[in-house]
Amino acid sequence: MGRNLQNGVRLRPVDLARGHGLSTQAVRNYEEAGILPAADRTAHGYRTYTPLHAGALRAFLALVPGHGHRTAASIMRAVNEGAADEAFRLIDESHAQLLEDRRTLRAVESALRDLDTATVSEPALSAPGGTFIGPLAGRLGIRPATLRAWERAGLVRPSRDARTGYRVYDEADVRDARLAHQLRRGGYLLEQIAPLIAQVRAAGGLEPLETALRDWHGRLSARARAMLTGAAELEAYLRERG
Incomplete structure (x- = not known):
């Protein structure tokens, strides 16, 4: 010096x-x-x-x-x-954090691709008036208790039936549940999934999220x-x- x-x-x-x-x-x-x-x-x-x-x-x-x-x-x-x-x-x-962010982005993209495939190949999980916790859990292959845990973590936000008080999942709730399911299968924790689903909601669905994903790629490359x-x-x- x-x-x-x-x-x-x-x-x-x-x-x-x-x-x-x-x-x-x-x-x-x-x-x-x-x-x-x-x-x-x-x-x-x-x-x-x-x-x-x-x-x-x-x-x-x-x-x-x-x-x-x-x-x-x-x-x-x-x-x-x-x-x-x-x-x-x-x-x-x-550098390790940047690599982890890239892995997260790949996991989200993979989950969205799987979600699109499931949406096309499977019958609709949500009826016009919504679906209840049992049928939704059954179609996803999880327990109702898992959906309740996801609700507490903010991953799904079902409404309540005015007459029975049962949880009712509309189309957006089913989408969020499917996305959460794919990410959990990828090994992601609930606290990691919550902000990603919040981003889907803010984007207004999966299709507008494609722009956000491109921006995400751009930010990682710039970094x-x-x-x-x-x-x-x-x-x-x-x-x-x-």
Whole structure:
């Protein structure tokens, strides 16, 4: 690190800030958070930065899109503290999470394909006025208690028959139950399934969800590429530190 700190080039906070579209306060905040190495001070107490600090700032800003602000900050703190292995571990965790997100997306797509096939090949599970818990559970090959557990977890939201108080599952409830069934068979937990079914409801059904799935693919690809960009800038910073 000393090689760059002693190369004679001195930068003011405003120089770093302007080069990255930041405020000078943001630059000072990043230094105080350990994202940048500690700055030298002039005789009058003003901060002075070097090209090494500029490299640290570039690395941090490049890491944020792929890893998020908190993880990117932790990576930079670890590097600046000389704990490179900890920084690499944090990077590995982000890559592992991205892989898990890809697996989840594949599971959702597989479940939706199976759901489409079942919808075409099987008789309708929901009558015009809805269906009750016993017939629905029987057709799905599960116990009524399972449907009740899914209801408590928010996966299905049946109404109640005004006269008998029995649960009544309409077409949307049957769709959600089928999707939950496919995902459970794929090994997903109820707490993992709930937000996916919420997304189906927000999209207005399965067909509009296709756009959401394409967007999901795009976000994962963008995140993967951002991780590559962040890795390149971090490697450059590590070389500068020596």
